[in-house]
Amino acid sequence: MNGEWASPLGQRRICQGSGLMKTVGVIGLGNMGRGMALSLKRGGYKVLGFDAAPGVAEKLQDEGVEARASVADISRDSDVLILSLPTSDIVEKVVLGEGGVAASAKSGLIVVDTTTADPNSTRKVAAALREVKVGFVDGPVSGGPKGAATATMTMVLGGSEQDVATVEPILSVISAKRVHVGPVGAGHVTKIINNLLTGVHLLATSEAVRAAEAVGVDPQKLVEALNGGSGRNSATLTNYPTWIFNDKFDSGFTMKLMRKDVRLAMDLLRSIDANAPISAEAGRLWAESASSIGDAEDFNRIVQFVPER
DSSP states (O other), X not given: OOSEEEOXXXXXXXXXXXXXXXXXXXXXXXXXXXXXXXXXXXXXXXXXXXXXXXXXXXGGGGGTOEEOSSHHHHHHHOSEEEEOOSOHHHHHHHXXXXXXXXXXXXXXXXXXXXXXXXXXXXXXXXXXXXXXXXXXXXXXXXXXXXXXXXXXEEEEEESOHHHHHHHHHHHHHHEEEEEEEESTTHHHHHHHHHHXXXXXXXXXHHHHHHHHHHTTOOHHHHHHHHTTSTTOOHXXXXXXXXXXXXXXXXXXXXXXXXXXXXXXXXXXXXXXXXXXXXXXXXXXXXXXXXXXXXXXXXXXXXXXXOOOO
């Protein structure tokens, strides 16, 4: 998308790679951040990278990503800064801590947080950045490491119309679909609910597969049939064919991260006193699975969890 959009910070920004917003920083160069950084480089942007783990950013220099030595360093030189971090606590340290983004960024920077995060923490971070004239968009992603590497992710965006419009050309380089769902925090609320549904789908589908198998129905034929009917869901369409039936269990998303996301969903439901018994039971089962499925295991291993009667 070409053209000019008004920034809420009183500046004008050209919405294309060759305009004012031409330098993009990425903090967190793991499975997701690395793919986004390389997609941005292919899209014609100058890309800066930082990761707390020694040597990670430097490994991407041969592929055109300029390594920076600190959060302060990358914050000073970026027009847009993408965060790809595991938890809200880490986001708060990176943004609000000593030498963090809030203390170091130039006025007019926009931060895009792709972390699956606590919406309350998100609003806190956004408010602190607003005080130093830095914009904020929460933009959690779906699609996994493959989606990040191939720029086919989906992003749900929370933020002002102006900030979202400003970063749209950059986000279009790293994702195939973007939905602006509301103000700051709305993106993270939406992603938490999405991941809760994924957790419910995996649990329910695993019960269906075990029941069918117990009465002699081939599980793979069952899933094929479900995918042609109204019972299809994300687990039957994607998880079982891609990672479960073939015993790969290598989606790149761990039990630890999924349990964290389900806990965030439970916190959200409790905060609004929701009447959600199915979700509550799913939350209980995901938490209980920690006794038999390790944090480092692929999150699809939940289908192997059979709770005690």
